[in-house]
Amino acid sequence: MLNVPEYLGHPLIVNNALFALSASDLLFHWDPDVKWTMTRIHHPLPEIDRDISPTARFGGYPPAYAENGLVVADETTNRFLALITGKTQQQWHRDITHSLGIPAVGGHLLYTGFGGPGGVSGIVALDAQNGEPQWKYAPKDPEPDPQVYQQILSPKSVEVPVIGPSDRMLTDRRTGRKISALEIKGYSTQMVPVPVLQPYSTSPFQHWSNSGLVVTQENVYGEVNHTVVALNRTGGTLVWKYPIGPKDVITSIVATPEHLIFCISTTSNGLREPVWSVERTKANRLVAVDLKEGKEVWSQAVPRPGNLALANGLLFFTDGALHVLGGAAETDDQNEIAQAAKAPALGAGSGNSGRPVERAGLSSPR
Amino acid sequence: MIRASLGLALLSLLTVLPAPVRGDDWLQFRHDATHSAVSQDKLHFPLKELWTWNTMGPNKHRPLYHSVVRKGWIYFTASEKKQRFLICANAKTGVVKWRQPLQAERLSFTVSDISGPAVTESGRVFVYDWVSITDQPTIKTLTDAIFSQAASLTCSMVPGAIDCFAVRTFDAMTGKEGSYFPMAAMGANGVLSRVSLLETPFGQEVAAVPPTMAGCPP
Numbered sequence: 045m046l047n048v049p050e051y052l053g054h055p056l057i058v059n060n061a062l063f064a065l066s067a068s069d070l071l072f073h074w075d076p077d078v079k080w081t082m083t084r085i086h087h088p089l090p091e092i093d094r095d096i097s098p099t100a101r102f103g104g105y106p107p108a109y110a111e112n113g114l115v116v117a118d119e120t121t122n123r124f125l126a127l128i129t130g131k132t133q134q135q136w137h138r139d140i141t142h143s144l145g146i147p148a149v150g151g152h153l154l155y156t157g158f159g160g161p162g163g164v165s166g167i168v169a170l171d172a173q174n175g176e177p178q179w180k181y182a183p184k185d186p187e188p189d190p191q192v193y194q195q196i197l198s199p200k201s202v203e204v205p206v207i208g209p210s211d212r213m214l215t216d217r218r219t220g221r222k223i224s225a226l227e228i229k230g231y232s233t234q235m236v237p238v239p240v241l242q243p244y245s246t247s248p249f250q251h252w253s254n255s256g257l258v259v260t261q262e263n264v265y266g267e268v269n270h271t272v273v274a275l276n277r278t279g280g281t282l283v284w285k286y287p288i289g290p291k292d293v294i295t296s297i298v299a300t301p302e303h304l305i306f307c308i309s310t311t312s313n314g315l316r317e318p319v320w321s322v323e324r325t326k327a328n329r330l331v332a333v334d335l336k337e338g339k340e341v342w343s344q345a346v347p348r349p350g351n352l353a354l355a356n357g358l359l360f361f362t363d364g365a366l367h368v369l370g371g372a373a374e375t376d377d378q379n380e381i382a383q384a385a386k387a388p389a390l391g392a393g394s395g396n397s398g399r400p401v402e403r404a405g406l407s408s409p410r
Numbered sequence: 411m412i413r414a415s416l417g418l419a420l421l422s423l424l425t426v427l428p429a430p431v432r433g434d435d436w437l438q439f440r441h442d443a444t445h446s447a448v449s450q451d452k453l454h455f456p457l458k459e460l461w462t463w464n465t466m467g468p469n470k471h472r473p474l475y476h477s478v479v480r481k482g483w484i485y486f487t488a489s490e491k492k493q494r495f496l497i498c499a500n501a502k503t504g505v506v507k508w509r510q511p512l513q514a515e516r517l518s519f520t521v522s523d524i525s526g527p528a529v530t531e532s533g534r535v536f537v538y539d540w541v542s543i544t545d546q547p548t549i550k551t552l553t554d555a556i557f558s559q560a561a562s563l564t565c566s567m568v569p570g571a572i573d574c575f576a577v578r579t580f581d582a583m584t585g586k587e588g589s590y591f592p593m594a595a596m597g598a599n600g601v602l603s604r605v606s607l608l609e610t611p612f613g614q615e616v617a618a619v620p621p622t623m624a625g626c627p628p
Contacts, residue, residue: 051518051538056439057437062528062577067519083605087608106439126607134607256447297447302452305453320523353436354441354451357453365472366484
């Protein structure tokens with residue numbers, strides 16, 4: 045039985061190919077019509093045998109596509125941010141000392157949140173060509189995120205001699221018998237577990253609870269220190285900010301040409317968690333603000349924190365359930381369809397449990 | 411006779427249902443490969459809920475934390491009773507176009523479990539799942555196909571059985587299953603090429619390395 049314990053994080057589609065980073069140190073690429081590659085990305089610790097230096101831990105970090113390659117990062121062990129080119133080489137890499145959020149690319153700049161829980165202590169822009177920092181917005185410059193050293197076992201391949209009889213004969217002094225002398229016939233490779241110390245963040249994989257960034261022609265938008273900020277894309281200057289409460293976190297943020305839409309969750313203890321593991325929140329709401337000034341134009345209570353997507357004039361909110369929201373025009377169209385169909389097409393025949401709702405506001409999924 | 415009439419009525423009803431309107435697609439996590447998270451389609455406030463999907467698997471398992479949209483069709487994974495499905499529905503109405511059962515009701519690495527599908531512009535849906543294959547001809551066909559695509563020789567054995575995480579593909583319009591990729595294709599010994607970031611971009615090491623002992627989910 046072949047059971048390889050590898051899992052992948054968020055898929056990235058570039059043309060017809062899928063790229064993904066694994067839970068461990070693997071960069072996976074598959075174009076079903078062409079080829080696949082799997083490459084381990086290694087960031088060895090200095091002054092340690094490269095072959096036993098602890099391997100990277102991506103935790104399913106979501107890679108982003110830049111002109112010259114893929115943005116990849118390990119924010120948990122021997123931390124780095126890198127651009128891997130199509131030839132599976134590094135264009136550049138930078139050692140880092142902070143947690144990271146979900147990366148985004150606009151033009152030649154790479155943007156990412158960084159520092160602290162959720163990687164929301166600041167936003168930094170780097171030149172995607174060479175990794176050089178271009179600007180940083182961090183009202184309270186965060187300290188490096190703490191790490192501890194833990195002992196792990198790294199596999200070390202060692203050459204083990206294979207011993208066998210030679211042509212040379214010896215005489216056993218006790219018995220007087222002739223016996224073959226032993227000699228080294230060759231070497232085989234065996235894997236030996238070697239203890240090594242691995243740096244490991246006390247709060248690993250903060251991209252899991254990061255809300256992501258929005259990158260438009262003019263600005264980059266994201267969560268920083270209990271505010272949603274609009275920053276000038278090229279210079280990082282503050283355009284506007286929308287304050288949220290001290291125990292509020294943003295779980296997802298998206299945009300249309302006119303509005304920024306995000307989900308705010310008020311936690312009971314102020315701690316960030318990935319949306320899939322949140323047990324309790326005090327309140328959750330979707331908020332839309334206008335892109336230019338950050339003024340709130342709409343708000344809607346929702347039962348749980350979740351992720352957002354937009355298409356066709358519809359807002360898709362996934363919090364373990366899927367909620368599809370539309371404006372008045374879409375609602376009218378949908379009601380007509382539901383009336384005409386009386387929902388048989390939504391029923392058991394197709395196995396669909398999607399259902400139209402008759403009132404405003406989101407139903408409680410729990 | 412009644413059943414036939416009802417069937418015809420439903421058929422005619424389905425034919426008058428409007429086709430999804432084409433707008434800006436949301437094909438993957440954070441909208442596009444750069445993660446801009448910006449749709450070119452406007453929203454008209456206030457918003458109202460049009461439809462929901464609210465099912466769960468054993469132990470209240472809900473993997474539905476991401477959805478993608480292509481040409482007016484929404485794609486997502488959801489658990490229902492003891493099964494997880496890849497579902498394609500009309501984004502505006504929730505009417506299901508097709509759904510495909512997945513082998514694993516839950517994937518043990520949570521990020522894989524909740525990632526949801528991604529879809530190419532050309533209409534191929536990628537989704538994470540698990541495969542168990544014991545049929546020898548299937549394994550041989552699969553591994554032959556995989557090896558023929560390999561950029562480098564990474565595995566030289568054909569296993570007796572495969573039981574592992576996999577990337578599966580489906581046709582976005584029909585739901586017909588396409589090729590799939592079991593992670594076990596890396597081979598039992600997991601010997602893969604490696605890029606070391608400590609080398610310079612020119613002349614850096616790309617060397618085969620043994621498997622990590624840290625391959626399991628964190």
